[in-house]
Amino acid sequence: MTRARRTLLLLVAPSLALLVLINAYPLVYAAVQSVRDGTLIDPGDFVGLDNYRDTLTSPAFWRSVRFTLIFTAVGVFGSWLGGLGLALLLRTRIPGRTVFKTLLLLPWVVPVVVSSTAWNWLVATPQSLLPTLVHALGLGTPLFLADPVWARITVCVFKVWISVPFMMMMISAALTGVDRAVYEAADVDGATRWQQFAHITLPMIARSTYISWILMTIFCVNDFPTIYLLTGGGPVDATTSLVVLSYRTVFQNFQVGPGVAIAFVMTLSLVVVSVALYRQIRKAHA
Amino acid sequence: MRSKHTRRAFLGLGAAVAGGTLLSACGGGSASGGGKLKFWDMPWGQADYTAAARKLTEAYQPAGDLPAAGYQEIQWANFAQTFSSAIASKTGPAVSTGGGFQAFQFADQGAIAYADNVIEQFRKDGTLDDFLPGQVDAMKTAKGYAAVPWQLDFRVWWYRKSLLDEAGVAVPTTWDELLTASRTLAAKGIFGFGTGTGAGNNLGSQGLLLMMLNNGGGLFDPDGKVDVVTDANLEAMRFVQELVKAKAVDPASISYTTDNLITQWKMKKVAMGVHTAGLDTDTGETDGDLRVMSPLTGPSGAKAGLVFQNNIMMYANTPSTAGSEAFLSYYIRNMKALWQQNVVAGLPVLKSIVALPAFQKQTQKAKIIAEWAPVAKTFASRSTTLFGGLAAVDSSQPLTQFAQTVLAGGEPKAALSTLQGALQAIVK
Numbered sequence: 001m002t003r004a005r006r007t008l009l010l011l012v013a014p015s016l017a018l019l020v021l022i023n024a025y026p027l028v029y030a031a032v033q034s035v036r037d038g039t040l041i042d043p044g045d046f047v048g049l050d051n052y053r054d055t056l057t058s059p060a061f062w063r064s065v066r067f068t069l070i071f072t073a074v075g076v077f078g079s080w081l082g083g084l085g086l087a088l089l090l091r092t093r094i095p096g097r098t099v100f101k102t103l104l105l106l107p108w109v110v111p112v113v114v115s116s117t118a119w120n121w122l123v124a125t126p127q128s129l130l131p132t133l134v135h136a137l138g139l140g141t142p143l144f145l146a147d148p149v150w151a152r153i154t155v156c157v158f159k160v161w162i163s164v165p166f167m168m169m170m171i172s173a174a175l176t177g178v179d180r181a182v183y184e185a186a187d188v189d190g191a192t193r194w195q196q197f198a199h200i201t202l203p204m205i206a207r208s209t210y211i212s213w214i215l216m217t218i219f220c221v222n223d224f225p226t227i228y229l230l231t232g233g234g235p236v237d238a239t240t241s242l243v244v245l246s247y248r249t250v251f252q253n254f255q256v257g258p259g260v261a262i263a264f265v266m267t268l269s270l271v272v273v274s275v276a277l278y279r280q281i282r283k284a285h286a
Numbered sequence: 287m288r289s290k291h292t293r294r295a296f297l298g299l300g301a302a303v304a305g306g307t308l309l310s311a312c313g314g315g316s317a318s319g320g321g322k323l324k325f326w327d328m329p330w331g332q333a334d335y336t337a338a339a340r341k342l343t344e345a346y347q348p349a350g351d352l353p354a355a356g357y358q359e360i361q362w363a364n365f366a367q368t369f370s371s372a373i374a375s376k377t378g379p380a381v382s383t384g385g386g387f388q389a390f391q392f393a394d395q396g397a398i399a400y401a402d403n404v405i406e407q408f409r410k411d412g413t414l415d416d417f418l419p420g421q422v423d424a425m426k427t428a429k430g431y432a433a434v435p436w437q438l439d440f441r442v443w444w445y446r447k448s449l450l451d452e453a454g455v456a457v458p459t460t461w462d463e464l465l466t467a468s469r470t471l472a473a474k475g476i477f478g479f480g481t482g483t484g485a486g487n488n489l490g491s492q493g494l495l496l497m498m499l500n501n502g503g504g505l506f507d508p509d510g511k512v513d514v515v516t517d518a519n520l521e522a523m524r525f526v527q528e529l530v531k532a533k534a535v536d537p538a539s540i541s542y543t544t545d546n547l548i549t550q551w552k553m554k555k556v557a558m559g560v561h562t563a564g565l566d567t568d569t570g571e572t573d574g575d576l577r578v579m580s581p582l583t584g585p586s587g588a589k590a591g592l593v594f595q596n597n598i599m600m601y602a603n604t605p606s607t608a609g610s611e612a613f614l615s616y617y618i619r620n621m622k623a624l625w626q627q628n629v630v631a632g633l634p635v636l637k638s639i640v641a642l643p644a645f646q647k648q649t650q651k652a653k654i655i656a657e658w659a660p661v662a663k664t665f666a667s668r669s670t671t672l673f674g675g676l677a678a679v680d681s682s683q684p685l686t687q688f689a690q691t692v693l694a695g696g697e698p699k700a701a702l703s704t705l706q707g708a709l710q711a712i713v714k
Binding site for chain 2: 143235248
């Protein structure tokens with residue numbers, strides 16, 4: 001090993017040591033917990049892959065997988081569509097554009113604990129604003145958080161509402177990189193607005209789109225507070241995602257091994273999805 | 287001019303920083319903070335509770351070489367995680383309050399210092415006689431006293447007098463009267479069984495357990511084994527189903543947080559329901575319109591309440607076992623100050639505090655001690671002792687799911703069977 005290489009290694013060593021301490025150690029410790037039957041303060045006995053087997057054969061796990069997929073799909077594409085629409089709208093020279101942009105950022109900026117409380121006030125009881133409004137319109141009295149189907153819809157809409165500003169910022173940044181001369185040329189060639197959008201805008205922001213999808217997928221799959229604060233995963237597990245199930249298993253049922261096993265399965269799936277989307281980015285950029 | 291900051295010096299500095307960080311991260315912990323015993327306490331009451339409890343802690347004057355005590359407030363959010371990680375890393379407290387079953391849970395894991403010496407001292411100096419009947423015995427395990435009780439958290443039936451008067455309904459004393467009253471109230475759009483099982487709200491499941499206990503049932507058999515599918519429980523849940531059919535239960539209540547439920551009480555949408563002892567203070571209505579019922583008589587003629595004995599526990603990891611014991615004894619003997627200042631939401635375990643004019647003035651709480659405490663049963667009933675597995679059952683997901691199913695009108699027998707399987711999986 002050359003002297004320069006040794007120096008380089010020494011320079012990165014402190015950072016590496018910290019990274020190992022902060023990231024690798026908890027990961028390895030969690031992996032160990034997932035194959036044991038311990039508690040929060042005692043590692044317990046080695047049980048092999050029993051926790052994984054129990055997890056993968058549990059109906060509650062698969063119900064959570066189903067809801068996680070719905071929540072993620074709606075969260076990613078709902079917020080992307082909303083963000084794209086707003087970004088395109090704000091690209092036009094409307095008055096008060098900066099004010100709108102700032103206001104639209106609020107759902108992302110406000111802490112989830114605050115916004116979830118606000119949404120709870122909005123929908124929780126029959127006397128809340130939204131049920132009262134719906135009732136006044138003669139559309140009955142939907143139980144937005146107590147009915148399993150409505151609870152799923154409410155949680156997904158809440159997630160989209162929170163995430164739209166992030167998508168809007170990502171897409172706005174990407175749109176600034178699209179040369180307006182390309183649109184002028186398309187105008188000259190007689191391209192319609194839709195053709196310009198489909199054949200210029202979307203391909204030009206594809207890279208940012210894929211990145212934002214990857215990020216939002218990670219945000220949605222790992223999203224604990226949005227769901228937990230609004231519904232606690234209920235009613236009757238209707239809105240229990242994998243991360244909520246994992247939390248409940250470890251910290252409410254005190255089943256550490258199975259709970260960590262759920263988290264590992266979730267992480268593994270997330271890595272697979274992220275890698276697939278990352279490949280799409282590289283393809284789009286090639 | 288050559289710089290003094292050589293590469294060797296830079297690398298040395300980097301190594302020192304990293305080494306220091308590693309050492310501080312790996313350094314051994316203890317239950318002493320700055321030479322003091324660490325006392326961790328939960329926010330047990332109104333905003334001024336913490337200040338009063340801190341003052342009481344800091345007023346402790348240890349004898350001889352025993353350590354003084356330092357106060358640390360711990361929030362309820364993720365408290366199990368907070369305590370567990372601290373205990374595992376040996377940075378936890380020497381003495382603490384906490385979840386009602388926490389002491390038993392940690393005792394099973396070898397982390398608790400048993401309070402036998404404290405109890406023995408109390409026996410000698412007469413303090414033991416000051417405890418309400420049965421409270422200290424509830425802390426007893428096969429290996430010793432896991433903790434010392436310091437306050438009681440009840441689930442009892444409340445009613446709003448004005449709504450019952452308007453509906454011409456007498457205060458129910460039996461289940462049949464409860465159902466009849468609920469039907470009358472429902473005709474006026476008012477709910478006779480105010481409850482909630484939304485995020486973080488356990489009042490719904492605790493209310494159902496109260497009904498089981500009231501009928502001679504419960505979640506466990508006398509040996510502490512999960513025993514949910516019993517005739518007594520089934521009869522109790524069928525009665526709840528009748529209440530649901532009678533529109534005594536708000537269909538939206540299965541998603542109600544505690545705040546939502548309190549709002550419904552405030553808005554006079556609820557006339558009767560199971561709540562903690564603090565409903566009147568929670569709603570800010572201590573004018574006497576919200577009142578505690580007398581314990582209901584169930585179909586078998588039995589009466590019952592549900593009580594959680596909150597306790598103070600000592601940990602095996604302590605800088606001084608004698609110091610922990612001395613502080614715990616001091617705290618129990620002097621905690622009267624917290625009730626004199628009216629800062630605790632829970633009810634006292636000491637007769638001398640119950641007798642205080644400041645406490646007796648709170649008529650609803652005094653009624654709970656007078657009428658509900660003698661018939662109250664623990665979460666572990668029909669088991670005769672509390673045990674560590676209860677920590678996993680209380681506020682667990684299976685119990686919440688069960689309550690949501692039953693309160694939504696689900697078939698009780700199927701719900702009980704599901705609960706039996708789910709609880710067996712988590713209680714070991």
